[in-house]
Amino acid sequence: MQSCNVSFEKNKNTVCSTVCSSCQLAKSHRLPTHLSLSCASKPLELVHIDLWGPAPVKSTSGARYFLLFLDDYSRYTWFYPLQTKDQALPVFKKFKLQVENQFDAKIKCLQSDNGGEFRSFKTFLQQTDIFHRFSYPYNSTQNGRVERKHRHVVEIGLALLAHASLPMEFWQYAFQTATFLINRIPSKVLQNNSPYFTLFQKVPDYKSLRVFGCLCYPFIRPYNSHKLQYRSVQSLFLGYSLHNKGFLCLDFLTGRVYITPHVVFDEGQFPLAKTQPLSPTKATSTDTLTPAIITSFPSPTFCSNGSHTSSLSSSPSTSEASDSVSSPTVTPASSTLPEAIHEDQLPSPSPAPRMTTRLMRGITKKKTIFYLSAIKISEPYTLKQALKDPNWIQAMDLEIAALHRNQTWDLVEQPSEVNLIGCKWVYKLKHKPDGRIERYKTRLVAKRYNQTHGLDYFETFSPVVKAATIRIVLTVALNFQWEIRQLDVHNAFLNGELEEQVYMSQPPGYLDTTFPTKVCRLKKALYGLKQAPRAWFQRLSSVLIQWGFSNSRTDSSMFLHFGESTTLIVLVYVDDIIITGCSSTQISSLIAKLDSIFALRDLGQLSYFLGIEVSYHEGSMNLSQTKYVSNLLHRTEMFDTKPAKTPGVVGKNLSKFDGDPMDEVTQYRSVVGALQYLTITRPDIAFAVNKACQFMQQPTSAHWLSVKRILRYLKGTMQDGLLLSPSTNLTIEGFSDADWGAQPDDRRSSSGYLVYLGGNLVSWSSTKQKVVSRSSAESEYRALALATAEIIWMQALLQELCVPIPAIPLLWYENISAYHMAKNPVFHARTKHIEIDLHFIRDQVIRGKIQLHFVPTEDQPADLLTKHLTSSRFLSLKSQLCIAPRPFHLRGDDKTKIEEVVTDPT
Secondary structure: OOOOOOOOOOOOOOOOOOOOHHHHHHHOOOOOOOOOOOOOOOOOOEEEEEEEOOOOOOOOOOOOEEEEEEEOOOOOEEEEEEOOHHHHHHHHHHHHHHHHHHHOOOOOEEEEOOOHHHHOOHHHHHHOOOEEEEOOOOOHHHHHHHHHHHHHHHHHHHHHHHHHOOOHHHHHHHHHHHHHHHOOOOEHHHOOEOHHHHHHOOOOOOOOOOOOOOEEEEEOHHHOOOOOOOOEOOEEEEEEOOOOOOEEEEEOOOOEEEEEOOEEEEOOOOHHHHOOOOOOOOOOOHHHOOOOOOEEOOOOOOEEOOOOOOOOOOOOOOOOHHHOOOOOOOOOOOOOOOOOOOHHHOOOOOOOOEEEOOOOOOOEEEOOOOEOOOOEEOOOOOHHHHOOOHHHHHHHHHHHHHHHHOOOEEEEOOOOOOOEEOEEEEEEEEEOOOOOEEEEEEEEEEOHHHOOEOOOEOOOOOOOOOHHHHHHHHHHHHHOOOEEEEEEEOOHHHHOEEEEEEEEOOOOOOOOOOOOOOEEEEEEOOOOOOOHHHHHHHHHHHHHHHOOOEEOOOOOOEEEEEOOOOEEEEEEEOOEEEEEEOOHHHHHHHHHHHHHHOOEEEEEEOOEEOOEEEEEEOOEEEEEOHHHHHHHHHHOOOOOOOOOOOOOOOOOOOOOOOOOEOOOHHHHHHHHHHHHHHOOOOHHHHHHHHHHHOOOOOOEHHHHHHHHHHHHHHHHOOOEEEEEOOOOOOOEEEEEEEEOOOOOOOOOOEEEEEEEEOOEEEEEEEEEOOOOOOOHHHHHHHHHHHHHHHHHHHHHHHHHOOOOOOOOOEEEEOOHHHHHHHHOOOOOOOOOOOOHHHHHHHHHHHOOOOEEEEOOHHHOHHHHHOOOOOHHHHHHHHOOOOEEEOOOOOOOOHHHHHHHHHHOOO
């Protein structure tokens, strides 16, 4: 080698005798990454690909991700928005066909990281003879060129949004425009040429560049419905059309996006930078509503001016062949936008306009017009955004005033060696049951993740009232015709007394200029503190106990007071309170006493509690979550789906091995969690939701399809709710059932029970048993034990309420062997392995505390909680679950709502 004049540098990373093994084990770190000098010699020889996301905010088209393709030779970048990760492969296939046809070349090598969305490319790349090169796991530097391009696009895009004061929902437009500009910026790497010039060998047109987000006036006369309409409208410039020769102009009053080359720009004016959102009480329709600082424009689609074919110097050079593939972000093949939408499907406030040709009168041609959804005000994410809206400023002022009035903190010098936690503002729009904005609500929230256990907090547990307790108390109140009132405590957590020393920085935007260096020493609990819920509950319970209330033993969030001839019941769920009792005078007196200590809002008769809509009709009560279901369907884009008759498919027993792993596990968990809360009033979906909950750790596409099936069922039953009616006898009756070995993965059984009080369904459960049962009798026996435990608890609760139970509770079963096991105290070989605590059912039967009765399988309503059924059987059993559509003509306290509608201009 020396004779050939070939020499090698000594590798500094090679282990030699002087290396300390202990130091290497303790101090190992990443080695310096050397700059790669290799570069492709022609276009498409090497293409880098990477995915960005998920974005915390959906774009106006519903995108949460974007995909970048970077040509290694020219550094030219293509931008594709995606709604989900699994769209990456279809987008790549279309990208490949487009660029290979455009440049008459083949993609030879694809460079990516080890993301699951790229591992799915394997089969397709093998079929097309494209070499797939991965970077090492946890080593993003090997895919550094496209990683750095991500940062470049995001930084410029965010700068465009900030300069134009646009809400984050417009990030797709901003990032698309950023990519358009980056491709036209000269680069030192390319000898001061632009990626566009390097790839297409022609100079890009810089004359058409305009300031993003500025005010513009597009020519819209072809879209006018009559000759007296204005020829233009004030619009917002959103970038460049890459498939039409024109600019994207948003009419933010109607939500229309026009594409036209005939635009006059006012680049010194930014409409959203100076626009103040209108108060909801002053606007009568979305047609006249100016965009708020934070707005939502779902599903952006475009209104293409096909008649404009002339080339103007002020328009971008996108009509040239070389520029037509520069960034295919709005084509149907590469984006999430629909290819075609008919006018009868559009949410337009008026029929789509038609243009009549002058030479051929009577012949009309439709204009393909796509509308944005109605503009709606949503919550700001930062203090800077909130300060642009006087409604939020007023809400923050009220919150600060309440904090000072409550003497929540003292300003002190920061002690040394203390844990200083931060704080932030959280903004929330409170809506009425009909969806109208009720108020703007802000909260100063402590950053709890900075707290340290044992230093500034100890115990954190705080109880809330059980859903079954609420249903039982409402049933009792209906039966005795008691008044039911609802309260909301203003700034409830601020009333809690802190036992620990907690120091917090001063609130953002409200720094005391006299003492800017001081910090807040908290005397009262603050929202966000880990111990705040516990401190508030202890404060409220101490006040109630001081007034003669007793804390329930069966539900620690229920408080009882019994006088000579009066009964008062208080149910507490954090800061939402339900009060009922036999005396309206005593209820009003209690509310007045509570209001003297805590700032309350007396909401009158129970009508909307924890997202549950309460309706009254002929002495009965309907508990529904219609608005909650509607919001969930809109959030999952399933509102327009075809309804299903049942929440599950008969014979479809899901396994953890079914389907392909999901990339978006967060979405699955979020939706299933929302469905869990929905089971408070919907026992008909309890089994399907419980089944979906079993795959939270690693959901697959098959599991997601089962969740969509539940959503389709909810679409057709949105108005359904739990019906509670008064009864002559408050008897307890239960049904239990089990499906032996129903789980294909671990062969465990499913248990289900229903418990009725006076004919009203007040408690139910659908669960997977914790151990494997050796026989169907054993699985049924375990189900009987669960139902028995619930009935015993219910008996204790009713005894605390001093409600007489006229008869021994009945528990219906369908397995004779389980019945004999429950009645026969003999300990024999077939039951000796069963946990001892389950045998308490025998004791209850022997003591006469519960009666067991046989029910045939066809009449067993609990069968609905253990397996999926045919539509006919499902509907038959559902009729026994006290589920009924809510009454439309009466909804809560209707008198109050009618007065609000009359006095509210909206």
